[in-house]
Amino acid sequence: MINIQGLVKRFNQVEVLRGIDLSIEKGQVIVVIGPSGSGKTTLLRCLNVLEVPSEGIIRIGDQALDFSKRMAKKEVESFRKKSAMVFQHYNLFPHMTVLQNVMEGLVTVKKEDKGKAREKAAILLQKVGLADKLDYYPNQLSGGQQQRVGIARALALEPEVMLFDEPTSALDPELVGEVLQVMKDLAGEGITMVVVTHEMRFANDVANEVLFMDQGRIIERSTPSDMFMHPKEERTRQFLNLIK
Numbered sequence: 533m534i535n536i537q538g539l540v541k542r543f544n545q546v547e548v549l550r551g552i553d554l555s556i557e558k559g560q561v562i563v564v565i566g567p568s569g570s571g572k573t574t575l576l577r578c579l580n581v582l583e584v585p586s587e588g589i590i591r592i593g594d595q596a597l598d599f600s601k602r603m604a605k606k607e608v609e610s611f612r613k614k615s616a617m618v619f620q621h622y623n624l625f626p627h628m629t630v631l632q633n634v635m636e637g638l639v640t641v642k643k644e645d646k647g648k649a650r651e652k653a654a655i656l657l658q659k660v661g662l663a664d665k666l667d668y669y670p671n672q673l674s675g676g677q678q679q680r681v682g683i684a685r686a687l688a689l690e691p692e693v694m695l696f697d698e699p700t701s702a703l704d705p706e707l708v709g710e711v712l713q714v715m716k717d718l719a720g721e722g723i724t725m726v727v728v729t730h731e732m733r734f735a736n737d738v739a740n741e742v743l744f745m746d747q748g749r750i751i752e753r754s755t756p757s758d759m760f761m762h763p764k765e766e767r768t769r770q771f772l773n774l775i776k
């Protein structure tokens with residue numbers, strides 16, 4: 533489903549991703565952990581081409597982009613539709629209702645007519661437990677509810693891969709569970725997911741594999757139980773000791 537080869541990302545002269553190679557099978561849930569600044573967010577953003585990689589090839593589904601070559605804008609646009617991102621700070625449109633937020637991508641990106649888009653958006657909002665909040669504005673919702681809108685909005689684009697960038701780290705502790713539950717339900721449906729999170733319980737319960745990143749590289753990759761109980765690398769051990 534996803535294949536990454538030799539992915540390098542530089543900001544100015546600084547190499548932030550230093551040669552990432554990674555394959556992810558369809559339906560897998562991959563959790564990415566690692567210290568702050570290790571490149572986790574940049575990796576997700578490169579997958580969605582919110583950041584343009586400096587080098588490397590990324591394939592998602594049937595389309596590959598080779599970032600050492602020039603490419604047409606159209607090619608990048610169609611590639612970006614293969615994944616959808618859920619952001620740490622939700623990034624909802626404040627002047628639009630919940631329903632409009634979820635419809636927006638359907639109407640502008642997928643060019644669906646408004647009636648159909650409204651119907652689809654309502655179904656998705658029901659799925660994330662917000663059927664009674666369609667006409668609310670984001671600032672009338674709790675953080676957990678806003679993030680569930682963020683998830684519905686990403687799902688509306690029918691991506692092949694869902695990318696989650698620390699989706700619960702801006703939430704008060706009592707609101708984390710409701711968002712993780714929605715993510716668990718999605719995982720149960722077989723949606724391919726790449727999740728940057730510090731929620732080790734979620735990783736343990738839901739992830740097929742956990743990746744540990746440090747200084748722009750994938751240092752270790754294994755099942756959650758191996759990663760948490762028997763980490764191989766010293767750096768992984770140190771990191772896990774710090775967050776326990």
Ligand code: ADP
Nearest residue numbers: 543544548566567568569570571572573574575
């Ligand atoms: P993580 O998600 O693991 O905390 P990031 O991917 O956010 O790490 O950041 C990795 C490194 O890249 C950090 O040193 C960060 O300062 C740098 N970085 C991220 N985005 C930019 C940017 N737009 N411009 C310059 N440096 C950036």
